Amino acid sequence: AQSVSQHNHHVILSEAASLELGCNYSYGGTVNLFWYVQYPGQHLQLLLKYFSGDPLVKGIKGFEAEFIKSKFSFNLRKPSVQWSDTAEYFCAVNKKRFGAGTRLTVKP
Amino acid sequence: GAGVSQSPSNKVTEKGKDVELRCDPISGHTALYWYRQSLGQGLEFLIYFQGNSAPDKSGLPSDRFSAERTGGSVSTLTIQRTQQEDSAVYLCASSVLAVDRDTQYFGPGTRLTVL
Numbered sequence: 001a002q003s004v005s006q007h008n009h010h011v012i013l014s015e016a017a018s019l020e021l022g023c024n025y026s027y028g029g030t031v032n033l034f035w036y037v038q039y040p041g042q043h044l045q046l047l048l049k050y051f052s053g054d055p056l057v058k059g060i061k062g063f064e065a066e067f068i069k070s071k072f073s074f075n076l077r078k079p080s081v082q083w084s085d086t087a088e089y090f091c092a093v094n095k096k097r098f099g100a101g102t103r104l105t106v107k108p
Numbered sequence: 109g110a111g112v113s114q115s116p117s118n119k120v121t122e123k124g125k126d127v128e129l130r131c132d133p134i135s136g137h138t139a140l141y142w143y144r145q146s147l148g149q150g151l152e153f154l155i156y157f158q159g160n161s162a163p164d165k166s167g168l169p170s171d172r173f174s175a176e177r178t179g180g181s182v183s184t185l186t187i188q189r190t191q192q193e194d195s196a197v198y199l200c201a202s203s204v205l206a207v208d209r210d211t212q213y214f215g216p217g218t219r220l221t222v223l
Contacts, residue, residue: 004150006150032208032209043111043112043213043214043215043216043217044151044199044201044214045213045214046211046212049209049211051208051209090150090151092151094208095141095153095156095208095212096153096156096166096167097153098143098150098151098152098153099150100148100149100150101150
């Protein structure tokens with residue numbers, strides 16, 4: 001069965017720290033991978049997506065993610081977080097399987 | 109233009125009652141998705157409408173759940189004989205094309221509480 005695992009439930013960082021949020025999936029077919037973000041009080045929105053080609057994809061607000069097929073992973077990264085990155089982040093496979101989300105708190 | 113809208117924003121109902129949740133997608137979007145998000149959980153896919161094709165109902169958790177999309181635009185999710193475990197935020201999303209690669213735009217959700 002398809003599944004998506006986000007192992008970090010809550011991450012707390014100071015501003016300027018580097019971020020990496022883990023996402024692992026289990027699926028035997030073609031995967032289209034997504035990261036979504038939900039800022040406090042706002043709608044869920046797309047951060048970035050991967051379908052094919054360069055496994056390193058860049059999204060909005062300085063975020064990037066790397067697809068590693070051999071590890072079934074699609075981790076989200078940002079070199080230097082800001083207080084405004086405080087939000088909940090969701091990884092998804094094929095728009096049908098979402099992880100449980102990781103809450104990121106950035107301390108000013 | 110206007111984004112995806114959902115109504116009501118909050119719904120409190122008694123166990124056993126039926127509820128209808130509405131989604132107005134972005135005009136011209138052919139694909140429409142329903143998800144639900146329970147406390148502490150990720151999004152759970154419910155149903156997907158793709159243009160004029162038959163909807164993908166593979167995520168509906170029971171036959172108490174149904175959805176329709178009239179005229180290729182507005183969609184209604186109906187939950188019959190609600191149970192307490194149906195309490196969740198129900199999210200709707202739409203995209204221009206009915207392909208996985210197209211960006212989804214989410215609505216604000218309807219928070220359903222079943223007492």
